[in-house]
Amino acid sequence: MTDAVAYVEQFRKFAASGGGGDDAPEWVRAMRSSALERFTQLGFPTTKNEDWHFTSVAPIAERQFVPLTAPSGDVRRTDLEPFLFAATERWPLAVFVNGRFAPELSHLEHLPAGVRVLPLARAWDEAPELARRIGTVARHDAQTFTALNAAFLHDGAVIHVAADRVAEHPIHLVFVTDRHAANGVSYPRNLVVAGANARATVIESYVGLGDASYFTNAVTEVVVDRGATLAHYKLQRESQNAYHVGTIETTQERDSHYVSFSLATGAALSRTNIGTVLGGEGCGATLNGLYMLDGAQHGDHQTRIEHAQPNTFSRELYKGVLDGESHGVFNGKVYVRPIAQKTDGKQTNNTLLLSERAQIDTKPQLEIFADDVKCTHGATVGRLDEVSLFYMKSRGIGADEARKLLTYAFAADVLETIENDLVRNGLEAMTLARFV
């Protein structure tokens, strides 16, 4: 609880400076204050908290991160190239440096009709009704880090795809923390609304330049309206010394489909929370992910799929490859409300331990209150299959190479589910380079 005190002091400065320089409307200021109050009540979670049992946030709570303000201005387009999947200019790109929108690095000129992408700091003037939805999906009353984000929210991306529109190209949001951001913290806050029957792909990339130790605490709220399909990729490639807490809260309407992919390869300590509420009949959610950790990295994924209406389905596949002394955590919950009959849920978590000192804590959970359901989950932990290795050796492939290929194949299995060719190829190439 005492660790929260520093943040209260920071908030005072932040509020005194007019919320970090913007002129946020009254409702935003009110939300910030109430979120700060909630944050001080909640304090940082300890490992006694069931949701944080395997992840200690002490390294974050004990440090004093200072809110990042203006970027130092030396981030160039070429710095970002490795993270942009060699995409054409036709991909709408919104770049945020140290949590602030950087128009000179972004290009939002080619937005198709019916698609809006706005920085949050402009959205509350230009699209007040849309911006008002901030805080309605990811509520700050229960989660410490969501409350902290809401207290300091000032920038991020607001995306709206109008009803029946198809955004042909992925909309890429890049949150980059520059080389001078040591001890800084940014609080990106995003909102994605896919209107009825709309189709879109949104990519959130969190990347670090250099090896500074900073903290990113991001929250994204997603609304998938009737019949819409939204693919949402969160790619966390922060600096190896960074701390990252990323939360995605989604609400789905009838017949919608939410397709999520989460990649975690960066950060000394990362935590990704992804939750979706299947709030209408015929909804579906696909949650896939891949974590590849090495050294002393700690990576935690928490997913929650709530089947709140009948005839919904969910598919979940998370894979992990752990090397060095890294520590992976997976906690997946599938919750079926009493009314949600005919739920069809399938959840799988496979983790490959490459080294003797790598460790994994996995907790796939089912909470089911309806009877006419079909839910399964499975989890495996192990090392490479000796029989497969032997087979490859018998075909003349060296032991070392066989091991690399099998490791790649294990990870690529889940990357193959990514629909966009450029993103899939880009991540496969990255994974191949990592292991082969």
Next chain:
Amino acid sequence: MSSSIDSLVSKEYQYGFVTDVEADTIPPGLNEDVIRLISQKKHEPEFMLNWRLKAFRRWQTMQEPHWPNVHYESIDYQKASYYSAPRSVKPKQSLDEVDPELLRTYEKLGIPLQEQKLLAGVAVDAIFDSVSVGTTMRAQLAEHGIIFCSLGEAVQNHPDLVEKYLGSVVPYSDNFFAALNSAVFSDGSFVYVPKGVRCPIELSTYFRINAADTGQFERTLIVADEGSYVSYLEGCTAPKRSTNQLHAAVVELVALKGATIKYSTVQNWYAGDAEGRGGIYNFVTKRGKAFEAAKISWTQVETGSAITWKYPSVILQGDNSVGEFYSVAVVNNRQQADTGTKMLHLGKNTRSNIVSKGISAGHGNNSYRGRVYVGPKATGARNYTQCDSMLVGNKCGAHTFPYIEVKNNTAQVEHEASTSKIGEDQIFYLKQRGLSAEQAVSMIVSGFCKEVFKELPMEFALEAQQLLGITLEGSVG
């Protein structure tokens, strides 16, 4: 169909009767004097009293845990009486001396002690409330050097064994209920199987909570010395009572090098009425420690109790040791169960196998909670877990909370779980073959639980199947 279902669902608890035996009961309340009194009444040596007092002092500093997925009104520990012994107990030479009222009670339960001696080849150490009243076949066992007696007697006759092993698997500081049990436990069973001896018969005990408002705190200790084998059966039924009764038992198993212990439980305590009034709170700590190449196997069929909260566990300490857990848990009406197992792989090449079948009906809530831990030194550890849930009706819940913690990359851990509705097409098929809906359900559920039942000794398997039928029949609609 629905009228027959109603009649079956509302079936009264068969074993609800109270035996009118004068009981020797300590007034309600819990303090150090009560503990001294229990210890004194049982003529215990000093090490036992000290151990009880240490446990009690630790208990006072502990908080009652509330993390399980069960809900109940808080327990007033000062209201219960902590010792109850049927007054008519005297040391006995034969069963003829046992209070005939007690014998009739057992007969109603379907375990005629008289016959068991002859027929089943089962030695029964029947616990009536807290004091052991009848022990059979002790002579036959003694020939093999096997000690099978009440823990109270063991404290008198084999204090060295008790002092060495009591609390060695479940220390008094382990958890809230284990500490309470350590402080006030009244009696229980003690088994010691010497080196290399294969126990020729299945050992069995029947627990029974009889007097009103007495918590039952038995404590079982089974020690299998190097290379020995023992199979132990525990069955539980309790008469009907309107107030909830707490049952906080502790079972400790010690399997030394190369030994095998098979522990089977059929628990059919009073589950409360259809509205959830009354019933037993079954908060039990069961754990075994397996040394090198030893094997511990838990099999449980849980059909009773208002709340079942227990995790029979195995500490796989020695290299090449094996742990097994086979469980069927059934909840109906307002019953709640939060049960599962813990397999702690510490030694090399340790193996564990978990099969859990949960059946939820009525307003019941059934949770599987398990932990598979593979320590950094447990090279070559192997675990396979399968937990399946079946839902009968749309007011019940089934939950799965497996914790898998792996700190060694040579380990291979697999977990599979599924939840599904009882198959309507299967019921239809069986009805079409001339079976009633109830028979069909019974048959499907038996099939669902078969993997577990086949682990039970035959007498138990039959009883378990019957209990399952009684608990579930007609709850399908």
